[in-house]
Amino acid sequence: MAPRNHKNWLSTPKVEHISSECYNNYSIYEQEIEQIFAKVWVPMCHTSEMYNDGDFRSTQIAHQNVVALNVKGDIQVFLCPSIDRPSGNGLNTDGLKKLHSEVKHGGMIWTTLDPNPSQSVEEWTCGAFDCIADAIDTEEMEVFHYHKAIIDTNYKLWHDTNSEFYHDFMHYFNRVSGFNDEYFARKNIPFDNGHVNVSTFTVNYEEYEGFEDRGELSFPNLPPNQWYMVDLFPGFNFNLRGNAYRSDTVTPLGPNRVLIEFRGYGLKKDTPEERNTRVKAHNSIWGPFGRNLHEDLIGVAGQGTTMREGTEARNILHGRHENSTIHDEVGMRHYYEAWGKFLGVSPMNPLAMLQENVQAAE
Amino acid sequence: MTHESQANMEKSIEKLIYRAALALDDHNWDDWFKLCDNEFSYSITSFSPEINKNMTYFSGNKKELKGLMDMLPKHNTDHSPLHRHTSVYTVDVADDGKTADAISSVTIYQNMLDGINSHIDSGESRLFVIGKYIDKFKITDGTPKFMSRETKIDNRRLDKGSHWPL
Numbered sequence: 001m002a003p004r005n006h007k008n009w010l011s012t013p014k015v016e017h018i019s020s021e022c023y024n025n026y027s028i029y030e031q032e033i034e035q036i037f038a039k040v041w042v043p044m045c046h047t048s049e050m051y052n053d054g055d056f057r058s059t060q061i062a063h064q065n066v067v068a069l070n071v072k073g074d075i076q077v078f079l080c081p082s083i084d085r086p087s088g089n090g091l092n093t094d095g096l097k098k099l100h101s102e103v104k105h106g107g108m109i110w111t112t113l114d115p116n117p118s119q120s121v122e123e124w125t126c127g128a129f130d131c132i133a134d135a136i137d138t139e140e141m142e143v144f145h146y147h148k149a150i151i152d153t154n155y156k157l158w159h160d161t162n163s164e165f166y167h168d169f170m171h172y173f174n175r176v177s178g179f180n181d182e183y184f185a186r187k188n189i190p191f192d193n194g195h196v197n198v199s200t201f202t203v204n205y206e207e208y209e210g211f212e213d214r215g216e217l218s219f220p221n222l223p224p225n226q227w228y229m230v231d232l233f234p235g236f237n238f239n240l241r242g243n244a245y246r247s248d249t250v251t252p253l254g255p256n257r258v259l260i261e262f263r264g265y266g267l268k269k270d271t272p273e274e275r276n277t278r279v280k281a282h283n284s285i286w287g288p289f290g291r292n293l294h295e296d297l298i299g300v301a302g303q304g305t306t307m308r309e310g311t312e313a314r315n316i317l318h319g320r321h322e323n324s325t326i327h328d329e330v331g332m333r334h335y336y337e338a339w340g341k342f343l344g345v346s347p348m349n350p351l352a353m354l355q356e357n358v359q360a361a362e
Numbered sequence: 363m364t365h366e367s368q369a370n371m372e373k374s375i376e377k378l379i380y381r382a383a384l385a386l387d388d389h390n391w392d393d394w395f396k397l398c399d400n401e402f403s404y405s406i407t408s409f410s411p412e413i414n415k416n417m418t419y420f421s422g423n424k425k426e427l428k429g430l431m432d433m434l435p436k437h438n439t440d441h442s443p444l445h446r447h448t449s450v451y452t453v454d455v456a457d458d459g460k461t462a463d464a465i466s467s468v469t470i471y472q473n474m475l476d477g478i479n480s481h482i483d484s485g486e487s488r489l490f491v492i493g494k495y496i497d498k499f500k501i502t503d504g505t506p507k508f509m510s511r512e513t514k515i516d517n518r519r520l521d522k523g524s525h526w527p528l
Contacts, residue, residue, distance in 0.1 A: 048413075049412070049413045049414070057412075085411075086411055086412040087411055087412055087413070087414060143413050143415070144415065144417065145417055145419075146410045146412050146413045146415075146417065146518060147408075147410075147417075147419070147517075147518050147519070147520050148518060148519050148520075149519065149520060149521045149522065150519065150521055151521060151522060170438055172433070172436040172437050172438075173437075208433075209429060209432075209433060210426060210429035210430065210433070263413075279418050279421075280418075280421060283418065283419060283420055283421070287419050287420055288419055288420075288520040288523055289406060289419055289420040289523070289524075289525060289526075289527075290420075290525075291437065291525070294439065294440070294522065294523055294524065294525055295437065295438045295439075297521070297522040297523075298438055298439070298440060298522055299438075301522050305479045
């Protein structure tokens with residue numbers, strides 16, 4: 001194949017693709033906040049962050065300050081414009097607007113700014129958690145890890161790293177512990193509403209020098225050393241690796257800036273020794289000084305740089321069809337189809353359609 | 363211990379903490395490990411008001427740390443150098459002269475080199491983390507060595523960082 005010149009580079013590809021405009025335009029970002037984040041169910045925090053009556057935990061969804069409150073064991077969520085702390089005990093809710101909320105999928109607290117949600121959390125997630133339900137819902141879980149990162153990149157690029165798996169080549173750990181026939185046979189499974197999960201395989205932890213098998217302390221009903229992943233639209237990720245569980249939540253701060261919050265979980269019934277084992281296993285891959293997380297953040301920071309606002313639009317190919325196996329881009333195609341529907345645009349040409357929509361509305 | 367020998371040991375430990383900072387700044391892991399007892403253990407910890415819990419972000423013994431450092435060249439990492447500004451606040455030598463504890467304040471700056479937009483960012487220094495070193499020492503024949511170090515940081519926001527011990 002001859003090298004592509006600039007004209008070739010910008011021509012319409014013959015395979016599925018999206019435009020990099022999806023990642024770097026302020027109008028699109030504003031529409032995403034309004035049309036997606038202000039409408040979907042958001043997993044804002046975990047019940048174990050607020051065990052006691054009166055405990056509260058705050059977050060921000062679509063620029064709105066939101067607080068989850070433990071009211072004698074019942075979790076209630078409110079819009080709370082004046083909240084000034086991440087957590088605490090004792091909050092006067094007089095005059096605060098109550099939001100719809102549910103506790104679901106391993107004790108996560110879900111809420112939505114939508115005053116009339118058309119779906120329950122169960123209906124919204126529509127089966128994406130089924131693959132790990134027996135593992136995360138059998139025993140009560142407890143959060144043991146929290147940190148956050150603010151990265152100059154688009155929130156979808158972070159979600160993409162959990163959807164396309166060919167970036168696994170940048171992880172030395174994954175190359176040595178996972179790249180075998182079983183890994184390449186993992187399936188991407190789409191669910192309604194843009195969700196995807198990635199089926200499991202056996203990770204060979206001992207292939208990484210200094211690491212040991214992690215079959216001990218697997219989550220309930222989970223065979224040893226398995227690795228499941230649930231990618232929930234529009235940017236929430238749930239990751240179960242053998243004896244530790246992780247969730248990521250994104251808060252878009254601009255078209256090229258995202259806050260990512262990372263949580264790690266064990267079982268509430270853990271002994272101190274068991275908890276230490278889980279914490280160490282979690283940190284070794286997913287901690288801020290672990291083997292993989294930092295590499296992922298380097299990757300998406302680089303993508304954010306090359307696709308920042310003002311750069312020439314280019315086409316991002318989603319054309320790999322490999323029987324839905326691990327490097328098939330079926331998950332990416334599925335996500336962006338849902339994303340386009342929410343915004344009423346084509347991901348291949350989002351700006352032109354967005355402008356048409358604005359003009360039609362005027 | 364006499365008052366004079368105790369004062370001398372406190373000074374030796376203070377120098378040891380500063381030598382460790384230099385070795386870590388230079389990625390001279392071998393020199394750092396030479397300052398540590400074979401039973402040395404290391405951790406990075408923090409308290410999260412968000413989840414109201416003490417957390418361990420990283421931990422390992424000397425053997426595990428050496429293994430991880432040996433593997434680093436195989437990993438993609440941000441090579442922006444870290445600079446530790448350490449101030450030793452307290453050194454307490456045990457009455458029997460065999461162990462000691464020390465607490466130091468540490469501020470770590472990251473001098474941007476690569477990883478994001480090097481044309482714009484490189485050369486800039488950013489505050490990376492703040493915290494304390496909580497150190498324990500074993501003293502054998504008048505020579506102190508690190509038995510443990512807890513790097514207790516205040517940060518819970520840790521952006522694109524590094525694989526290195528702090």
